[in-house]
């Protein structure tokens with residue numbers, strides 16, 4: 001996400017509304033968002049593929065299966081690091097073209113894998129593109145859309161990720177009866193991958209990148225094409241210049257005034273993962289098989305999980321600005337915690353399994369609902385809101401790294417944990433983390449809805465000298481003016 005994403009509309013409602021009225025904007029957002037979609041697809045597809053590839057590729061042990069799932073996340077961390085550098089050096093646009101090519105070659109490599117080592121290598125390669133997408137796709141879109149709807153990009157991206165996961169589940173289910181099914185599951189990602197590479201070839205450079213490279217005239221040209229009136233264009237160029245001049249480095253994040261914000265951002269990043277979301281996303285069919293389903297039943301029910309995820313992400317996007325972030329964080333995480341306890345009870349008691357065989361699916365559905373309205377979108381949204389403008393880039397990068405790192409740790413240990421402390425023990429452990437998360441939200445996380453950046457940072461104990469320097473005050477003032485304009 002860019003450093004200048006301070007706006008009025010931070011959830012996706014305004015973004016979707018404006019994009020639907022401006023075809024050019026919609027086109028560029030959709031093409032760029034294929035990256036987020038593929039991020040969801042490539043992380044979700046493994047759930048179903050794993051059921052069938054185990055035998056063909058000889059993935060006998062839990063460790064082999066876990067590494068096949070989790071190596072993509074190691075690739076993602078690496079990809080995010082490289083993409084951060086390459087997006088500045090070679091442009092967001094070219095970086096996205098390359099990531100489209102990686103998606104295509106990675107999908108083919110995974111589909112044609114003949115051994116454990118080949119699937120590991122191709123999943124790592126795909127991970128590079130996923131890490132890039134998680135970072136460069138929202139950044140590019142945010143830099144091209146008007147400031148007032150820029151924040152909505154974050155939620156829009158979450159919607160694309162959940163849609164990618166859902167499509168992956170549907171594809172897994174659709175190919176279940178075919179021979180070589182898992183190869184097709186991986187292989188079809190060639191189509192959106194190619195669409196991303198070719199589509200981005202025809203898209204413009206980001207105006208912010210152009211300004212940073214001293215190509216102001218071209219930046220003006222791009223902005224003119226995507227804005228309703230020319231009047232805003234000069235102001236926007238001025239704003240971009242201000243922001244890039246005052247941008248901070250990762251080291252500035254350790255300053256006293258920003259520490260509390262960093263605790264909140266990193267806390268949200270960590271809790272989003274340690275409540276076990278990706279054991280459900282990546283292992284849903286496996287968990288349903290643990291609960292007694294056959295392959296096909298497990299895949300069909302995973303589709304319900306994917307639908308619930310998308311549906312409640314939309315609900316969150318529409319209501320986050322009305323009911324507030326804290327409301328959804330606290331209630332959503334409480335719901336998912338109770339569901340984890342229920343899932344544990346199901347696995348702990350053969351009597352319950354016999355009497356209420358549908359309980360596991362019901363718990364998984366309420367779990368995903370709780371996540372989709374709470375930690376899912378709110379983590380990404382809040383880290384784009386709580387940091388001072390000039391620190392937002394590095395701060396968001398640090399929070400994302402924590403998120404990917406914990407994502408890896410949880411998915412790499414899930415099956416081993418179920419063996420070591422039982423299935424119920426594993427879900428109760430995640431439930432315990434859910435309780436800690438709610439306590440953390442209640443005590444440390446401020447409300448950001450309807451609040452200016454200065455107010456948010458005052459809540460977080462920001463030190464005026466370090467955190468709220470010139471650029472920040474200007475940005476906060478602009479945000480208030482924009483709020484005024486929208487209200488009147």
Ligand code: BGC
Nearest residue numbers: 162277278281309376377407
């Ligand atoms: C998380 C991902 C997760 C996805 C599920 C995202 O917000 O960062 O790790 O797979 O939500 O919807």
